[in-house]
Amino acid sequence: MAFEGLTERLQNAFSGLRRKGKINENDIREAMREVRLALLEADVNFDVVKDFVKTVRTQALGKEVLESLTPAQQVIKIVHDELVKVMGEAAVPLNKSPHIPTIIMMVGLQGAGKTTTAGKLANRLKKQEHARPLMIAADVYRPAAVDQLVTVGQQLDVPVFEMGTDHDPVDIVKQGLAEADKNKNDYVIIDTAGRLEIDEQLMDELARIKALAQPNEILLVVDAMTGQVATQVADGFNQQLDVTGVILTKLDGDTRGGAALSIRAVTGKPIKFIGQGEKLDQLDVFYPDRMADRILG
Numbered sequence: 001m002a003f004e005g006l007t008e009r010l011q012n013a014f015s016g017l018r019r020k021g022k023i024n025e026n027d028i029r030e031a032m033r034e035v036r037l038a039l040l041e042a043d044v045n046f047d048v049v050k051d052f053v054k055t056v057r058t059q060a061l062g063k064e065v066l067e068s069l070t071p072a073q074q075v076i077k078i079v080h081d082e083l084v085k086v087m088g089e090a091a092v093p094l095n096k097s098p099h100i101p102t103i104i105m106m107v108g109l110q111g112a113g114k115t116t117t118a119g120k121l122a123n124r125l126k127k128q129e130h131a132r133p134l135m136i137a138a139d140v141y142r143p144a145a146v147d148q149l150v151t152v153g154q155q156l157d158v159p160v161f162e163m164g165t166d167h168d169p170v171d172i173v174k175q176g177l178a179e180a181d182k183n184k185n186d187y188v189i190i191d192t193a194g195r196l197e198i199d200e201q202l203m204d205e206l207a208r209i210k211a212l213a214q215p216n217e218i219l220l221v222v223d224a225m226t227g228q229v230a231t232q233v234a235d236g237f238n239q240q241l242d243v244t245g246v247i248l249t250k251l252d253g254d255t256r257g258g259a260a261l262s263i264r265a266v267t268g269k270p271i272k273f274i275g276q277g278e279k280l281d282q283l284d285v286f287y288p289d290r291m292a293d294r295i296l297g
């Protein structure tokens with residue numbers, strides 16, 4: 001289960017405080033040391049942990065907490081609120097274009113769940129907004145990617161524009177956008193190529209697609225299971241492409257929590273959705289407060 005280790009360690013840190021009626025500065029410092037270790041073990045970015053613990057410690061050492069009748073609860077509340085803050089406070093909705101179509105470009109490394117998530121997003125828009133999305137298959141390097149998107153489109157009854165794998169992706173996107181104009185699709189979701197790691201050629205291609213399509217959203221899909229690497233990947237893509245949001249996938253697995261807690265703080269970009277399973281309806285809006293509740297258990 002996601003965050004299991006983190007939840008357990010945080011609860012341990014707080015149960016020490018709970019056992020005592022009155023707590024002193026030393027108790028708080030001890031608990032904060034445990035919180036720090038719990039976060040580091042959960043693969044949260046080092047700088048994020050440092051700032052987090054410093055902020056929480058300062059607040060927890062305040063008179064109001066030490067003199068309160070329920071100091072342990074106060075400390076837990078401070079930690080909760082700070083977790084929410086680190087993850088971005090409120091849910092951030094999709095950017096929409098004032099005129100159709102709203103163009104969404106999906107980017108990410110191979111295997112992160114980009115193609116699946118493109119389908120999930122189309123499904124969500126169709127169900128919730130009765131939208132008529134068009135998906136464009138612009139991943140021409142992974143041989144099965146075009147077929148995979150076509151299959152997903154068939155399952156969802158969402159049209160997929162594809163030109164096989166022998167064309168320049170920028171050209172495919174150009175023609176796909178013309179098709180969307182013709183059919184008056186209100187959303188276009190572009191599935192782009194991924195690689196096993198960030199490389200110049202990939203970034204160059206994505207930058208050319210971005211320049212042509214002028215997307216309203218560039219959503220970076222990252223695999224939560226990869227922990228610190230997910231944060232680094234997000235940072236790298238964001239520096240090159242200035243993404244507008246992140247979708248964190250595989251939160252149904254036993255991810256430790258590092259990506260969820262680090263990405264916003266490191267990139268400044270919001271996590272907009274989370275993937276919680278392989279099925280096409282398993283995409284949820286990311287609510288920082290619910291995630292904080294889940295982490296605290």
Ligand code: GDP
Nearest residue numbers: 110111112113114115116249250275276277278
């Ligand atoms: P791409 O290479 O980034 O396009 O990745 P795919 O969309 O092909 O996904 C790679 C694998 O991850 C597939 O087996 C997906 O079913 C799986 N996957 C994607 N999102 C999730 C998720 O939220 N949870 C789980 N458990 N699996 C996912």
